[in-house]
Amino acid sequence: MKTFKGGIHPPENKILVKDNAIVELPLSKVFFVPTQQHLGAPAKPVVNTGDTVKRGQVLTEPMGFVSAAVHAPTSGTVKEITKRVHPVTGLLAPYIIIEADGKDEWAPGLPLERDPFSMTAKELLNIIRLSGIVGMGGATFPTHVKLSPPKDKPIHTFIINGAECEPYLAADYRLMLEQPERIIDGARVVMKVLGLDSAIMAIEANKPDAIRLMQEKTPPEIKVEPMKVKYPQGAEKHLIDALTGRQVPSGGLPMDVGALVHNAGTVAAIWDACALGIPLIERITSVTGQGINQPKNIKVRIGTPLKEVFEFCGGLNDAAKIIFGGPMMGIAQYCEDVPVMKGTSGILVLTEQETNLNSYQSCIACGRCIEACPMRLVPSMLSRLGERSMWKEALDFNLLDCMECGSCTYVCPANRPIVHFVKYLKTLQREAKAKGKEA
Amino acid sequence: MMGAMLMVGGIGLVAALILGIASVTFAVKMDPREKAVLDQLPGANCGACGFAGCVAFAHELTANPEAEMACPAVNKDGVEAISDILGRSLGAGDAMIAFVRCKGSPADTITRYGYVGPEDCRTAQIIAGGPKACQYGCLGLGSCVEACPFDAMHMGEDGLPHVNEDKCTGCGKCADACPREIIALISRSANFGVRCISQDSSKEMKQYCKVGCIKCRICENTCPFEAIEVTQGNAASIDQEKCQKCGLCVSVCPTGVISSKQPPRKVQVIAEKCKGCGICAQVCPVDAISGKPKEPYVVDISKCIGCGMCIEKCPADAIERLAG
Numbered sequence: 235m236k237t238f239k240g241g242i243h244p245p246e247n248k249i250l251v252k253d254n255a256i257v258e259l260p261l262s263k264v265f266f267v268p269t270q271q272h273l274g275a276p277a278k279p280v281v282n283t284g285d286t287v288k289r290g291q292v293l294t295e296p297m298g299f300v301s302a303a304v305h306a307p308t309s310g311t312v313k314e315i316t317k318r319v320h321p322v323t324g325l326l327a328p329y330i331i332i333e334a335d336g337k338d339e340w341a342p343g344l345p346l347e348r349d350p351f352s353m354t355a356k357e358l359l360n361i362i363r364l365s366g367i368v369g370m371g372g373a374t375f376p377t378h379v380k381l382s383p384p385k386d387k388p389i390h391t392f393i394i395n396g397a398e399c400e401p402y403l404a405a406d407y408r409l410m411l412e413q414p415e416r417i418i419d420g421a422r423v424v425m426k427v428l429g430l431d432s433a434i435m436a437i438e439a440n441k442p443d444a445i446r447l448m449q450e451k452t453p454p455e456i457k458v459e460p461m462k463v464k465y466p467q468g469a470e471k472h473l474i475d476a477l478t479g480r481q482v483p484s485g486g487l488p489m490d491v492g493a494l495v496h497n498a499g500t501v502a503a504i505w506d507a508c509a510l511g512i513p514l515i516e517r518i519t520s521v522t523g524q525g526i527n528q529p530k531n532i533k534v535r536i537g538t539p540l541k542e543v544f545e546f547c548g549g550l551n552d553a554a555k556i557i558f559g560g561p562m563m564g565i566a567q568y569c570e571d572v573p574v575m576k577g578t579s580g581i582l583v584l585t586e587q588e589t590n591l592n593s594y595q596s597c598i599a600c601g602r603c604i605e606a607c608p609m610r611l612v613p614s615m616l617s618r619l620g621e622r623s624m625w626k627e628a629l630d631f632n633l634l635d636c637m638e639c640g641s642c643t644y645v646c647p648a649n650r651p652i653v654h655f656v657k658y659l660k661t662l663q664r665e666a667k668a669k670g671k672e673a
Numbered sequence: 674m675m676g677a678m679l680m681v682g683g684i685g686l687v688a689a690l691i692l693g694i695a696s697v698t699f700a701v702k703m704d705p706r707e708k709a710v711l712d713q714l715p716g717a718n719c720g721a722c723g724f725a726g727c728v729a730f731a732h733e734l735t736a737n738p739e740a741e742m743a744c745p746a747v748n749k750d751g752v753e754a755i756s757d758i759l760g761r762s763l764g765a766g767d768a769m770i771a772f773v774r775c776k777g778s779p780a781d782t783i784t785r786y787g788y789v790g791p792e793d794c795r796t797a798q799i800i801a802g803g804p805k806a807c808q809y810g811c812l813g814l815g816s817c818v819e820a821c822p823f824d825a826m827h828m829g830e831d832g833l834p835h836v837n838e839d840k841c842t843g844c845g846k847c848a849d850a851c852p853r854e855i856i857a858l859i860s861r862s863a864n865f866g867v868r869c870i871s872q873d874s875s876k877e878m879k880q881y882c883k884v885g886c887i888k889c890r891i892c893e894n895t896c897p898f899e900a901i902e903v904t905q906g907n908a909a910s911i912d913q914e915k916c917q918k919c920g921l922c923v924s925v926c927p928t929g930v931i932s933s934k935q936p937p938r939k940v941q942v943i944a945e946k947c948k949g950c951g952i953c954a955q956v957c958p959v960d961a962i963s964g965k966p967k968e969p970y971v972v973d974i975s976k977c978i979g980c981g982m983c984i985e986k987c988p989a990d991a992i993e994r995l996a997g
Binding site for chain 1: 785786787789790791795796799800801802808
């Protein structure tokens with residue numbers, strides 16, 4: 235089976251939630267919609283306090299090309315535009331708060347019924363841009379940017395990412411099992427946009443039923459490829475390496491080797507946007523971990539408060555840590571006042587047993603992190619430079635190539651928070667760069 | 674036995690001879706003043722002067738006749754001594770000292786989450802902006818203490834860093850280490866400082882801190898010298914040049930966020946000199962002086978705040994500060 239060099243084998247723990255069918259969360263009374271749910275330039279609100287909005291109506295206008303709009307998750311009135319805690323940064327960020335009227339009325343004309351394959355690639359790309367679609371694996375990079383490669387870097391390999399290598403999570407798995415048509419049709423739309431006649435669907439081998447189902451359902455031009463079970467198999471650069479043997483150059487993008495990777499959830503959202511005209515206002519996410527009473531895979535509207543998700547899943551039990559995303563790369567939350575966002579691929583509630591709150595020791599130079607690093611860096615050195623704030627020296631050790639997958643931290647016998655140090659060094663580098671620009 | 678002794682002794686003699694010749698032929702000529710200047714520098718190699726260490730700076734001072742005194746750690750006497758050695762006068766800057774501009778100990782403030790990670794304020798700062806609810810407050814992990822080359826800082830029992838004024842040289846290393854710019858260098862002669870830099874409104878601040886500046890402007894309105902100001906959205910700040918060290922701001926601040934290095938010395942009236950004019954009673958901002966015209970006035974020690982405004986106004990020089 236195809237794979238890459240390095241990586242780790244953490245306990246999967248998917249059993250908690252992987253056999254639970256997707257259920258829809260009841261509509262919340264209030265929705266907290268962050269205006270920034272993507273990487274890139276911010277988006278500006280186009281509604282005012284007191285406005286009535288309909289489900290699927292545009293709430294924000296992107297400020298630039300690398301940016302994405304946000305749409306109303308339900309019908310109601312805009313109660314307030316204010317600042318609240320943002321799940322990704324942990325700082326105060328602008329929110330549009332919508333009080334639902336309970337009618338859940340669609341914006342006029344929605345949902346549409348149209349045939350995306352009768353449209354031109356340009357039209358489809360424009361629909362994707364206006365629908366606010368971002369990478370739903372967690373990175374939230376605007377999808378239309380990835381689909382608009384410059385002329386000198388044509389894309390010839392399109393990979394649909396169904397690896398879901400993060401432990402605990404099973405949202406993409408349930409999506410593949412329950413709604414394979416959305417993914418396949420969405421993939422065909424992407425192929426049409428890029429003018430490709432083939433695609434690869436990569437699924438980790440620990441989901442044999444999903445692989446079988448996809449092999450049955452996919453047309454011959456989409457090849458289903460089982461991948462070795464290993465973390466981080468679903469990282470885009472590693473999927474490309476494993477499937478094509480091409481390595482994305484340091485500091486480069488997948489388009490530099492002619493490849494494009496989209497998460498299965500993103501592809502399904504592309505289908506909804508192109509065929510039904512529905513913007514990205516809901517997603518499927520796994521609520522799991524030992525700290526939640528009833529782990530579930532839920533279909534949830536963007537902006538639903540976390541508290542209601544927990545109530546729906548039977549409440550918390552002995553919870554020590556709440557994480558948005560997976561246990562390896564997810565972001566810990568310090569309060570329950572945050573909403574579900576476009577990039578929330580999982581909501582993890584861990585007990586003290588499942589977390590590691592111990593202190594760390596000095597590096598013993600054992601080299602396990604070097605073996606585990608899928609980017610072939612020297613994490614031990616980066617962590618030691620991090621302790622001394624030496625970001626310039628860290629650049630010589632390819633600091634910026636680190637994707638913060640956490641494999642090094644996971645294997646470190648001295649329990650060193652290596653990724654924390656890397657993030658710190660990157661912050662220093664960013665600050666110095668910003669200062670240099672000012673000067 | 675004898676042979677071995679001669680052998681070893683012989684090798685020693687030859688080696689000594691070579692070393693002796695080498696020390697004369699290859700001697701590096703060093704300006705003798707450089708050594709003398711180096712003796713006056715603190716020797717901590719903190720780098721605040723902009724050079725690689727004290728030796729490099731001593732060399733710069735002696736070799737470059739236009740070099741200025743960039744070491745913040747040398748006191749006035751030291752600067753004079755170096756001026757004597759070099760035979761030219763170096764301008765001695767105002768001696769500075771580190772000042773911690775936060776008073777929010779963990780007991781008085783709210784912590785948002787339990788931080789797990791390196792014991793360093795700068796790494797804590799990148800996790801959701803730090804565990805402290807106040808975005809301007811001290812994180813209390815001691816990066817400044819770690820950075821101090823003079824052992825002049827330590828973490829107090831209140832979870833905040835404290836400056837040892839005898840040891841602090843004002844090099845500014847702690848200020849650089851603080852990710853929130855809480856530590857500032859202020860003039861060593863300054864007696865008062867505002868221990869808060871929050872730009873949050875009092876409404877926001879009440880949610881997480883009991884001891885911050887609430888921008889009430891009472892200090893600004895009280896100060897007789899216009900030395901303290903609450904500019905738009907910022908915490909109060911003191912203009913140390915205008916400050917006359919009366920201490921009125923300290924006594925009126927409702928949250929006690931203005932601190933004083935030394936308590937002001939209270940005053941008393943010298944009965945023999947007092948002519949009973951009553952000017953002192955008029956200028957006293959706290960009504961601590963009373964008396965009858967043409968009789969010696971009396972200061973109520975319990976009310977006196979030691980601002981010294983009466984001393985300035987007394988035409989007979991009849992008011993003096995109490996000892997200690």
